Amino acid sequence: METEQNQLIEFLEVLIKRCNGKLSHTVYRKPIHTDRYLHASSNHHPSQKRGIITTLTERARRICDPQHLEAELDDLKEACQSNGYRISDIDKSMRPRTASRQDPGEQLTFASAYLQTLRSAKDKRDLLSAAGVYRIPCTCGKVYVGTTKRSVATRIKEHQRSCRLGQTDKLAVAEHALSEGDHNILFGEARLLAPTSGYHARLVREAIEIHKHTNNFNRKVETLQLKQIWNPILRNTRTAPEEIPLNDGH
Numbered sequence: 638m639e640t641e642q643n644q645l646i647e648f649l650e651v652l653i654k655r656c657n658g659k660l661s662h663t664v665y666r667k668p669i670h671t672d673r674y675l676h677a678s679s680n681h682h683p684s685q686k687r688g689i690i691t692t693l694t695e696r697a698r699r700i701c702d703p704q705h706l707e708a709e710l711d712d713l714k715e716a717c718q719s720n721g722y723r724i725s726d727i728d729k730s731m732r733p734r735t736a737s738r739q740d741p742g743e744q745l746t747f748a749s750a751y752l753q754t755l756r757s758a759k760d761k762r763d764l765l766s767a768a769g770v771y772r773i774p775c776t777c778g779k780v781y782v783g784t785t786k787r788s789v790a791t792r793i794k795e796h797q798r799s800c801r802l803g804q805t806d807k808l809a810v811a812e813h814a815l816s817e818g819d820h821n822i823l824f825g826e827a828r829l830l831a832p833t834s835g836y837h838a839r840l841v842r843e844a845i846e847i848h849k850h851t852n853n854f855n856r857k858v859e860t861l862q863l864k865q866i867w868n869p870i871l872r873n874t875r876t877a878p879e880e881i882p883l884n885d886g887h
């Protein structure tokens with residue numbers, strides 16, 4: 638239980654003040670709060686940076702009563718400036734949203750040649766030049782999951798070659814391509830599932846992907862058998878064959 642001190646008590650992000658028998662409210666910040674937000678020089682998208690100022694402004698308008706709003710907005714402006722934002726940008730982001738909707742002349746148009754950006758590892762998915770775990774689909778709906786320490790593109794060329802030469806004993810893909818039924822291996826649809834380096838990491842990741850792709854035509858003897866300790870994690874990761882997108886871009 639908390640009790641008021643100096644006629645003040647905080648509740649979540651609201652600071653409540655008791656004054657002449659009335660309660661007023663403003664934004665509460667913990668004493669350890671340092672006014673540090675995403676810095677203006679960070680390589681995040683400008684909309685994310687504007688969004689922080691907008692969100693903080695909206696919180697102030699939501700929480701503060703009229704007698705505290707101005708002081709809170711002034712503090713906010715100062716905090717944004719100390720995080721590197723220009724006063725003109727801060728003012729634009731702090732403008733009430735409803736006002737800009739009512740007045741189309743006030744609407745802000747933003748155009749920028751934006752080159753700096755944070756990349757996620759997912760962007761590497763289409764780059765078959767990387768090493769890692771990959772997937773090759775077949776027209777029959779099954780897939781082959783493989784791994785290589787060289788580039789996936791190089792490895793796929795080997796699969797194609799072994800199919801051409803009918804080396805079914807050498808590679809599972811060739812064996813499947815020449816097995817009974819109508820099988821066209823879709824080498825053009827091959828995808829890198831995970832850029833992974835390191836022998837053990839690759840084998841484990843391959844085993845996980847094989848487990849996930851229940852429609853695989855891998856040879857069991859050729860892959861690592863995952864220890865039982867993985868079971869609780871893997872239980873929910875199986876992907877039904879029809880859910881696997883062949884062109885899953887990003």
Ligand SMILES: [Zn+2]
Pocket residue numbers: 775776777778779813819820821
């Ligand atoms: Zn097939």
